[in-house]
Amino acid sequence: MDSNKKYWKGLEELNKTPEFVEKNKHEFAEPIPIEDVLSGDGLLGKTPRRDFLKAVGFGVGAVTLAACQKVPVHKSIPYLIKPEEVTPGVANYYSSTYEGHAILVKTREGRPIKVEGNPNDLLAKGGLSAQAQSSVLDLYDVSRVQAPLVNGEGKAWNEVDDYVKLELAKIQDSGKKIAIISSSISSPSTLAVIADFITAHPTAKHIMYDAVSYTGIIQANQNSFGKAVLPHYNFDKADVIVSFGADFLSTWISGEEFTRQYVSNRNNKSLQSKKMSRHIQFETGMSLTGTNADVRIPLKPSEEGVALINLYNAITGTTLPGTKKLADNAANNAITIAAKELAAAKGKALVVAGSNDVATQTLVNAINAALGSYGTTIDLDNNSNQYKGNDADLAAFIGDAKKGDIAAVLFLDANPVYDYYNTKEITEALAKVPLKISFNTSLDETAALATVVAPNHHYLESWGDDSAIAGYYTVMQPTINPVYNTRQAEESLLIWSSSATKTYYDYVRNNWDKNILAMGGLSGQKGWETLLQTGFVHVAAKTAGAYSFSKDLNAVAQTILTQSTSLVAGDKAYELHLYQSSAIRDGKHANNPWLQELPDPVSKVTWDNFAAMSLTDLKALNLQEGDVITIDANGTSIALPVLLQPGQAEGTISVAVGYGRAKGGAVIESGIGKNAYPLYSFRNGTVQGSAVAKISATGDQIILAQTQTHHSYEGRNVIRDASFTEYKKNPYVNSGKDGEHKDYKSLWENYDRPTYNWVMAIDLNACTGCGACVVACNAENNVPVVGRDEVRRRREMHWIRIDRYYTFNDEQGKGVTEEHEIDKLKNINNVSVVHQPMLCQHCDHAPCETVCPVLATVHSSEGLNHMAYNRCVGTRYCANNCPFKVRRFNWFNYWNDSRFENYLAEQHTQLVLNPDVVTRFRGVMEKCSMCIQRIQAGKLQAKMEKRPVKDGDIKVACQQTCSANAIVFGNGNDPESEVSKALRSERTYYVLEELNVQPGIGYQVKVRNTNELEA
Amino acid sequence: MASHKESIIREPLVTGKGITYAKVTDDILAPVENKPNRAWWIGFTFASLGACLWVFAVSWTFWYGIGSWGLNKTVGWAWDITGFVWWVGIGHAGTLISAVLLLFRQKWRNSINRSAEAMTIFAVICAATYVVSHMGRPWMALYCLPLPNQYGSLWVNFNSPLIWDVFAISTYFSVSLVFWYTGLLPDIATIRDRGTGWYRRIYSVLSFGWTGSVKTWQRFETVSLILAGISTPLVLSVHTIVSMDFATSLEPGWHTTIFPPYFVAGAIFSGFAMVQTLLLVTRKVLGLENYITMFHIESMNKIILVTGSVVGVAYITEFFIAYYSGGEYEQYTFLNRFIGPYWWAACMMYGCNVLMTQVMWFKRVRTNIAMSWVLSIIVNIGMWFERFVIIVTSLHRDYIPSSWAMFYPTWVDVSVFIGSIGVFFTLFLLFIRVLPSIAMAEVKLLLKDQSEEYKLKQIAEGHLDPEQVEFYKNSLKKFDSVDISVYENA
Amino acid sequence: MSSTKYILGLFDDPDVMMHGIDKLQKNSVPIYDVYTPMPIHGIEAKLGIKDSRLGYAAFMFGCLGGTTILSMVYYFLGYDWPMNIGGKIHFALPDYIPVTFEWSVLFASFGMAFTFFYSTHLFPGRAPRVMDLRATNDRFVIAIDAKGSTPHEDITNILKEAGAVEIKHNDRKYVSYE
Structure with missing residues (x-):
């Protein structure tokens, strides 16, 4: 029934006042300044409607404008026509390439926010380096040249x-x-x-030319086989790997690729088939690769060539002219054993050397040819183009x-x-x-x-x-x-x-x-x-040809020996060894705060380079860690603080290049380290990183910004390790799973996890400690960079860290970890190293949750330990009560404080932030959330597709970037998920499980293939 | 009461000649009714400068963030909670003196309870400032109260010892305030009735209209007794709960069942030491030697000695249990106190608290004002270090060695602490200027039969066992406020 | 009749005053009230004042406090929004004992103190009803309502005999300001 009733909006309408009639002629009470807006003048107009449009378009508009030329960035305009491919809130992925790796670039609202590996990448199968992860930040660097x-x-x-x-x-x-x-x-x-x-x-x-050159290898291949290329190495095909100073898991040629290959012979899968490669490392300073070696022998730069000659002799049974024994018996012994093992693994052996000396690399070629490595572990036909x-x-x-x-x-x-x-x-x-x-x-x-x-x-x-x-x-x-x-x-x-x-x-x-x-x-x-x-x-790879070595080695050996002799440091002098640090590499990315704050995998130093020396030398010189010394070599000198480096060859100093940049950005120009490139020298046609150096103390002292200052695990139930022989006899060895475990009772019934139980497994045997996960996590979770001073105060904000522990082996080869016993050791250079990624363990009986007064941290029904930043008042009780010390407190307002401006708070660098994760205000606690935004996204996707979440749908940032695949994340409720399988491994143990906090992250025992050396 | 005749062998609680009810009033109210002397002004200047420093340092913290303190990812509490526990501990003596000693009918409490209670209140204020200022977001401190909020029905965590703390400290503070103020009413009425003009008007409002009628006094006494009765478990509960901040945690060195009694003993220990520090100065500056006598000083020293020894036993027990438990982390933590980088803090703790106080076994030390004063300060230093050792030394090296770190205080840490002492003394000095620092009504109770004058009269009257009289005379020798020559003639 | 409303006997010693009370009571002089600068033990019995019942009040308030907080906690953590906090059960009773105790004490002491203020008519700003200004200092004052049948001189004499140092015949009930 139609109503005849008429409703007035007011007395004006009833009375039909002239104003009302006038006003009511138009659709809107006030005219809309469309013309003004479109003619450009309207941009300055102050109508509320425009504010609304501004607000709607802000997210997308800000970036578009940032990327536009000549338009001032402080204005924002909405998309008039929404670009087809941009949906606010939904990420787009573009495939691209970084240093030859196939990558995926995640963009949000038109701005790249994260780089992820392409899972089909030939090199690292989705793994990415810390450098690649951090490269996205360089895009927004305000120190870039902004116009010609x-x-x-x-x-x-x-x-x-x-x-x-x-x-x-x-x-x-x-x-x-x-x-x-x-x-x-x-x-x-x-x-x-x-x-x-x-x-x-x-x-x-x-x-x-390359800042850190590979000319030596290229020239040696030219001399040996007539091919001036860098070969493609296959570490996955090598059962025995002997490396002379080549940091192949990190800085040497193609670290991520080699990590993937290397780990494939040492991870859980390989161990379960009772196979593990053997890796012997001879090197001067402790490199990331050295920390992963089964046997690591400290060697001076001057001895490297001699050792290679000895190895050649032992393998081929010849004696090159001028051959002499090494001064160190252990090293001699190791060479003999290495030769034996290499010879036994013919065709499955690989010898690499980090030297840039043509003669040395020629000798290495001869050794590899003798071992039948060409065509198997070394591929000269599908060569690498990475360095030329x-x-x-x-x-x-x-x-x-x-x-x-x-x-x-x-x-x-x-x-x-x-x-x-x-x-x-x-x-x-x-x-x-x-x-x-x-x-x-x-x-x-x-x-x-x-x-x-x-x-x-x-x-x-x-x-x-x-x-x-190639190909x-x-x-x-x-x-x-x-x-x-x-x-x-x-x-x-x-x-x-x-x-x-x-x-x-x-x-x-x-x-x-x-x-x-x-x-x-x-x-x-x-x-x-x-x-x-x-x-x-x-392109399908060419068949790798076998190459034989037929050149005369006498002259080569002579060159090597002459060079060795020239490197022998006299009295009060030291042999200098230059290397690339794992994070900063050759210094091209030195302006990247993520990389500067990434702790060096071995020394855990950030924001500086240093002179690494052995304990014996420090004692002899009466130096303390942090004392600044002048290093004088090749006519130049630089002043650096010393660092006590266990495993450093005695009589040597290792210094990282890539620091001491003078120009090229605000971070660099704040003064980070000293430039060590001038200490290189040009010898035998190549630039070489070893020299004789004189040192003198300056009397100054610097506190190095280290994220870890205690280096042994004190025999605690934090690290568990075993030898491969023990493992073969009993796969449960040292994991405590073979009955040694106590059944820790709970006072209460455990809570249900109806659908998902997010857990993680970390294989200590796969983790090489490179730290790519740390940067990936920083990028994914908007983790602030705090700078050198704050790291010095032990306030780095990383949600995941790599703990690095030394075990000091005494004369009998027994591992010593207790501080007071280490102090008694005379020689602390025989060390075994283990890297342990440490992040929030998402304990089922989380000690942090009980003590939070305001319920800012509670447990989810999916087994996650949540952190509600908005609720946190910052008593820090949770962090105190966390046995793993993984909680991080926002001591300052890192996003709006002039002291931290150079890092991530610049006008453009903030565009790199992941909009799915809030930035945290000062005074609140934060920690690993297991990338909860990714879990939610994965669950949403599955829901839209009306299916349960499949195993592998959700990858957390640290897991995704790991070339070694050391981190597995997934649903523990699903017995077929990768993580469930990994956690069922005999090697699985839980850190500090006797506290009965019931961590959600299981670690797998570190296994070392050390046995055969003793035999 | 009047019928009760106290034995002559008990030492007098009020000394001096010509002490009448009126003189008690005049003596005690002298600082309130007259202009402050030079000593007060000097003290007040320093104290208020300290308070200004506190305001500055705390404002700095609020402006820049907790990062301006020396804390780090491993050591999340240091000077802040050390200061908090220290102040709460100091506060305990006031309640103990007024409540526990009242229950035990220890009449010597009557002369010192007022200022001790005031000290309690000011110390708890200082402690409470730490509770708020140590928070990352102090402006969100209200989240710690079970109030409805914007997160729907998100309440507070009653499992958290910090919430217990919130309840305990707020209850303790407010109950202490009520106890203290109720006790002040008769004395404020006295000031009111002696004053004129606006002065009288102010005290009139403050006196709540007290008249001193029989019924009022009767109820007053009931209230005092019951408040004392419930304050006693309250005061024990407060430091028990403070100790549970540590005891219920997982940290080695904190996770210790002995903490509640150990902390309570420590609190009494430090509290009495602080009372001693204050009263020795107050009695001198305000000329109250006749009311706060050597007997009081010695009695307090005895309590300090006893509680110090209790604390010592607790220390030994802790070490023994760490050894006996076989707990790896526990053992390391206790070993680390001595061989770790903070060995000097442990030396301060054990040295000041246990070793130094043992000299109080000697009467000469106990009755020496200068030494008592120095020792009381040493105790407070030692107790500060006790909390520092428990908090920092335990935290800095706990389970995971990779996170082991050192704590270095910044100037802000130090200023907030020194400033809080300034705040405390400012409040205390203001208190002795505006309110009677000795409970007059309660001292008047003693006059009749516990004063020296009364006892002298008894001796003069004869009828007493001469041996007891001799004993009494001997006991008077230590008093600095007694003219011993009078007795030689008697 | 004179304009005297109250007769005050001022003593300087509590024992003497108690003696005075006895004397007055022997002479059947009704005592209006006694004002003293300190509590006098035994005076209630003499004046026939019943024991205070504040203790019961304190107990009841204490019970109320404990019940209040425990029901609050149950509502918050057990009923309104149960949460998994460190794997513990929702209503972990041992954890709630400290707060229960604290609120029992808080309610008991505040309840009792305010009951005391209420029943004794004490509150900030209340005009003090003082009969003699020295009663809060050094005088023990017995107040007798002058309206009684006993002649004023007799009362004065009794007080004098009892040892009063001063006897006042007040025309106003209260000498204090309004």
């Missing part, structure tokens, strides 16, 4: 092009040389662009430049002013080059000297490709518009060589269409799109 510069002045790109083209034309006329200096480039398209540039400018030459640099080329360039022959130099991803060993020479040489062009992304030491800075894109803004291993091609695609006014270096080169192809995207497309796509069985637009989704093309 000519002579230090900001210019438009066309002005730069005009200027450069004019200059290049002049050089062309004069016939002088042009040099393109880059670090190793493995991208086929980049190499093609450079080739095109050289065609356009025939006097140009491309010089590749030639030290001699750069030296030649310097010579030319000093003569004034070079008229222009282009730096692409190269910073020789910082990392060339002879700073003086390179500076002098560059002073004579009139046109210096830098493509570097930051105003680093080299770019600061450049006439033209044409800043390159970050790789997440770029098109491109890569080929780390394996990965593609790079941009995931965001350029954040700053930068241009891809390749595009600049195309423009400057007046190429017909105007954009680098087209160039890459053409190159792939022509050369690569077909190899993967793809073609055309469809093929290209498939590629962008899969991320790579892998």
Whole structure:
């Protein structure tokens, strides 16, 4: 029934006042300033409606604007038309490539927030290094060069092009040389662009060099087999691995790949089939690889060559001229045993050396050839493209430049002013080059000297490709518009060589269409799109050929011995050994606060480099840890604090390069460590990192920012380890599972876990301690960076940490862990190391929960220990009561405090934050949540697909990035899940289980293949 | 009462000549009714400077965050909770003196209970400031109360010892305040009736209209007795609960069943020491030697000696149990107290608390004012270190060796602590200026038969056992407020 | 009749005053009240004042406090929002004993103290009803209502004989300010 009733809105309507009539003519009570908004003026208007639009669009708009050119970033406008692929709140993944690894880039609302490994990546199968994890932060680095510069002045790109083209034309006329200096480039398209540039400018030459060089291996392969390449090593095929100073699990060539390979012979699966590889490491300083070795022998740099000669002799039964025994009996013994074991494992053996000396590497080639490694553990036919640099080329360039022959130099991803060993020479040489062009992304030491800075894109803004291993091609695609006014270096080169192809995207497309796509069985637009989704093309590998070594070794041995003798330090001198630290590597990423705060896996030092020395030497010099000493070698000297490093060869000092950067970002410029590159020297055609050094104490003292200062586990039920022999006899050995376990009773019935029981298993035998998980966790969970001073106060915020414990072996080979007994040991260089990832154990009887006064931390029905930041008042009682000390307190407001601005609180760096995880305010406690946002996302996805969560659907950040697959996470209620299987392992134990806190994380006993040495 | 004749061998509780009810009032009210002397002003200047330092340091903490203290991921409590427990412990003496000694009819409490109770209240205030200021988000402190909140029906965790603490400390503070203030009413009425003008008006409001009628006094006494009765278990419960902050945790060195009695004994120990520190100065500065006599000083020293020894036994028990339990972590923690990096703190703790107080076995020490004062300070230092050792030395090396760390205080830590002492003394000095520092009504009770004058009269009257008289005379020798020559003639 | 409303006998010694009370009672002089600067033990019996029942009040308040907090805890943690806290049962009674005790004490002491204030009419700002200003200092004052049948001179004499140091005939009930 229709109603005839009429309702008035007010007396005005009843009376039909003139104002009411006027107002009511329009749809809205007040006119909407559409015209104003659209004409641009409206952006400044102050209507509430616009505020609403602003709010709606803010999340997406902020980033878009940040990535837009010339628009001030403090304004925000909403998407007028929503980009099809962006759904607020839903992440998009793009496949790309980082240093040859196929990766996935997670973007939210148009901004990349995390890098994840592509599970199908040939190299690491989804594992990623700490560097790759942290690379996303570099994208938002405010210290990047934000626009091109000519002579230090900001210019438009066309002005730069005009200027450069004019200059290049002049050089062309004069016939002088042009040099393109880059670090190793493995991208086929980049190499093609450079080739095109050289065609356009025939006097140009491309010089590749690496800050830490592999010229020695490349040259040795040239000398031995006529192939100037870096071979592809297969550690998974090696039963016996002997390494001479090669840190192959971390910094040497391809750490993640080698980790995956190496661990496959030592993880749970391998152990259960009663197989475990054997790894003997001879090295000077304690490297990450050394910590994982079954047997580790400290060796001075001067002894390395001698030891290799002895090994060669023992394997082949010959005696090279000049052979002498090593001074240390244990080392001699180890060489004999290593030779025996290697010979027994012929075809399944591998010897690697970290040296950059051609002669040494030639000898290694001879040993490997004698062991039949070529074709099995070493693949020369599917070679690695990761390093190609030639030290001699750069030296030649310097010579030319000093003569004034070079008229222009282009730096692409190269910073020789910082990392060339002879700073003086390179500076002098560059002073004579009139046109210096830098493509570097930051105003680093080299770019600061450049006439033209044409800043390159970050790789997440770029098109491109890569080929780390011959036959394996990965593609790079941009995931965001350029954040700053930068241009891809390749595009600049195309423009400057007046190429017909105007954009680098087209160039890459053409190159792939022509050369690569077909190899993967793809073609055309469809093929290209498939590629962008899969991320790579892998051509079936060529059969690796067996190579035999037929060169004369007498001269080689002579060179090695001469060099060894020259390295023997005299009285009061020490043998210096330079290495790359696991986090900072060659120093290119030194401006990355995540990496700076990543503790060194061995020393646990952050934010500094140091001089590692042995206890004997420290005692002899009457030095304490933290005393600053001057190290004098090769005519330069640097001052560094000393660090007592167990396992350091006596009479040696190890110093990490990559620190002491002078320019290139706010973090760097706050002063981090000292530059050790000048301590390198050029010998026998390559740059080498060993020298004789004199040291003297300065009297100063520095407190190193270490995250761990007690280094043994005091025999506690924290670490459990066993030898492989014991394990073979009894797989339960030392895990306590064979009846030694007490049945800890509960006073109450346990709570139900109706659907899920999230648990974790960590295999101590797989974990190499690299720390990639720490950075992955930082990126995933917005963990703040606190800086050196705060780490010194022991306040790092990492939710997951890697505890590293030394066991000191006494003369009888018995492990000693108790502090007071260690103090009695004379020699603390024979150490075994274990790495233990430690994170919130999500105890079922969580001691932290009981004591929280405000119920800010309680248990979920899925077995997780929750933390409600909003409820926390910050009494810190939970942290005190946590036996694992995994809770982290926000001592300061890390996100809004000028003291922490350089780390993550910069205007753009905050764009890297994961919007699924809140940043924590000061005064609240935080800790590992088992990536609860990922668990929720996984459950939601399953719910939408109307199915239960499958095993493997949800991967936590630390697990995902682990190349060694040491961390397994999943539903403990599902007996078939990977984690349930792992926890059923005989080796499983729980840390401090006698406290009956019932941790949710089970660890697997560390097994060492040590037995055979004693035999 | 009047019929009760006290034995001559008991030492007098009030000394001096010509002590009448009026003189008691005049003497005790002298500081309240007159302008403060120089000593007071000097003390007040220093104390209030300390209080200013406290305000500054606490404001600094609030502004920048708890990070301005020296705490770290391993040592989450240090000077803050040390200070908290120290102050709570000190507070205990007041209640003990007024409640327990009242139950035991120890009349010597009458002269010292008022200031001791005031001390309790101020010490608990200082402790409470730590409770709030040690929080990461003190502005959210209300979350610790079971109040409805924006999280729906999220309440507080009654399993947490910190919530027990909230209840215990707030109850303790408010009950102590009631006890103290009720006792003050008759004395405030006295001030009121002697005063004029606005002064009288203020005290009139404060006196609640007290008249001193028979019924009022009767109920007053009942209230005092029952409050004493329930304050006694209360005061024991408070430090028991404070000790449970540690005892119910999982930390080796904290997780100890002996903590409740051990902490209570320690609290009495430190509390009496603080009372001693204060009263020795107060009696001198305010000229109250006749009311706070050597008998009081010695009695308190005896309690300090006894409780100090109890604490010593607790220490030994702790070590024995750590050894006997076979608990690996427990054993390490106790060993670490001596051989670890904080050995010096343990030396301070055991040295000051156990070794130094043993000299009080000597009467000469007990009755020497200067030594008593120094020892009382030593005890307070020792007790501070006891809490420091328990908290920091246990935390800094617990289960997982990788997290072992050192604690280094910052200037803020130190300032908050020193400042809290300033706050305490400021409050105390103000108190002795505006309220009678000795309970007048209760001292008047003693006048009739426990005063020296009365006993002298008894001796003069004869009828007493000469041997007992001799004993009494001998006992008077230690008094600094007694003119012994009078007795030689008697 | 004179305008005297109350006769006050001021003593300077409690024992003498007690003696005075005896004397007055022997002479059947009704005593209005006695004001003393300190509690006098035994005076209640003499004046026939019943024992205080504040103890019962304290006990009841204590029981109330304990019950209140325990039911609150049950409501919070057992009924309203039961949670898994460290794997413990929802109503872990031993854990709640400390708070129960504290609130028993709190309620008992506050309940009793406020009952005392209420029954004795003590509250901040109440005008003090003082008959003699020295009664809170050094005088023990026996107040006799002058309206009684005994002649004022007799009362004065009895007091004098009993040893009163001063005898006052007050025209106003209270000498204090309003």
